Amino acid sequence: MSGTFVGMPAFPAAAREALSDAQLRRNLAHATSTIRAKRAAVVGEVDEWEELRLAGAAIKDNVLHHLDEHLLRLERSLTERGATVHWARDAAEACEIVASIARQHDADEVVKVKSMATQEIGLNEALAAHGITAWETDLAELIVQLGDDLPSHILVPAIHRNRAEIREIFRERMAAAGRPAPENLSDVPRELAAAARLHLREKFLRAKVAVSGANFAIAETGTLVVVESEGNGRMCLTLPEVLVSVVGIEKILPAWSDLDVFLQLLPRSSTGERMNPYTSMWSGGTEGQEAHVVLLDNGRTRALADEVGRQALRCIRCSACLNVCPVYERTGGHAYGSVYPGPIGAILNPLLRGVGVDEQTDSLPYASSLCGACFEVCPVRIDIPEVLVHLRSQVVDAHRAGPPKGEAVAMKSAAWVLSGARRLSWAERGMGVAGRVLNRLGRKVMPGGRRALGRLPWPGSLWSNARDVPAPPAESFRARWRREGRR
């Protein structure tokens, strides 16, 4: 990742910008509907799916409730098998550890396996400040990195790019990063993938230091597990002399045997495959490699302390909740202003960073219609709507001291209108007049044929900036009841 999310506008502003990008919406709608269908088909093949979800949630809860013991056990297993274990309180400390390992080996470049944890800590930028270049090797990450772009999806970070855009990025940017794209490169996905293979192979073959994350870390055996598709992960994990794995402290599973749950849940939920092409498992220094493991907190203990929010730490980053989210499908990942977008991002970011700190983070719990689709698909049964509502109340509490938010003003006046029958009937009559006019003027037509209003004046704008507001009906229900109801 070369760009940065710092200074992103809060969700509604960013979402409005994204909504006006028709190409982005087409790319997203195509991609998310494809992956939803694939997931549904392979989940349908597993009769015991619901039991696996229960098992997954229970195993993760048991880890979280005894996280101190499991961390110590993992440290011991890793050390016994020859790995060096480091602990990092925050992003800066983790980046410093990785940079110092690279420097000890005189490396001015590292190859990277796609990893959410290293994106979260901004490792690439931090290494660059030390004069070390980090090469992303996952195809989508390569597209993002070469395009000087930001990731927009957990699993498919370049989901917002179509083949023609990818071809342009390769033709214009590959040469500056190493082997140039072949002459006459077309936009056929197979050719684009072949171009990435050639471009990255020289980097794999010469790299001395690799950086990875881990999907799972087994406390009992010190086994790290990396799940991937392309083989870039295997290249990074096996060819370089030194491997540094940055692992969030919530990635632990207690025992080797628990993998039988997660290796069923993860591939089917994420790529919609029965099994991803490649899974690597190793523990400690393997085949003579020097292995380092960085155990990363960076806000996880803050999330752990939140009784309701704690369940977000069960997340296995499958991205199923993104693909079913109606908000995500329309706005894309960038609007969330974080490497964790979509429903999980809407709860994980405030839990990791805390509320009341910045406006962007505080806006995220509102980036949801609370439809519940995310909970339905979540392989570890995280009740995202429950956590969203809980976090909204925290955001409100955090702002209680300051000036009231627009939405609160609007809700208060709505409560005043709705609580008196006379006030309501006057308001309705006004709405009816407005409705007859606005219905003619409404620029958009909503599903069902009703007109939608554009942006309302303040304070209504606080509501309508990110939503289509249906034009009010010309006659209220109560008026119609008086006219016809008694017949």
Add this chain to the structure above:
Amino acid sequence: MSAREEILGRVRSALASADRTESPVPRDYRTAVPPGDIVALFAERLVDYRAELTRCTPDSVPAALAAALGPASAVLVPDGFPWQVPGAVADTGQTPVELDRLDAVVTLAALAIATTGTIVLDHGPGQGRRAVSLVPDLHVCVLRTDQIVPGVPQAVAALSPDRPQTWISGPSATSDIELDRVEGVHGPRTLHVLLVSP
């Protein structure tokens, strides 16, 4: 305070008022097995993810190997691989650059999983170190039908965490471009399994 002590301290205070009773983990999924013939299921699922498959008998393995390797003239053969292979190159600890000059690799496997069409290498005898089945562009794997287990739970139970493992389901693939699956990115672009029935 060291980072280690501080993180452990934060964990403990975060959990100070938590209910720490163990949640029961349902394990009935472990006894669920797919109906029917697991060898046929494995063959179907393997091919579904675009691996190539040749069924053979112990006697026909050498001929099947030669056919699967085709024109490959430099074939890495790990220690403990029991058949003769044309163009065999022994594993002498080649560097990645040297491995990149080879055309193909042949290996055995530790086991295979029917429901997912997966072969698992634990890099024991005949399977080679991890890089040899990664860098050459063609991977031919010889598997016996009695090495196939029904599902993921049986595989995890049979495998030892003391060994590194590589689980392989079809050739290297990506769906990063418009979610279209394309076979062959960095790993071997062709995976050919020779399935040996007694």
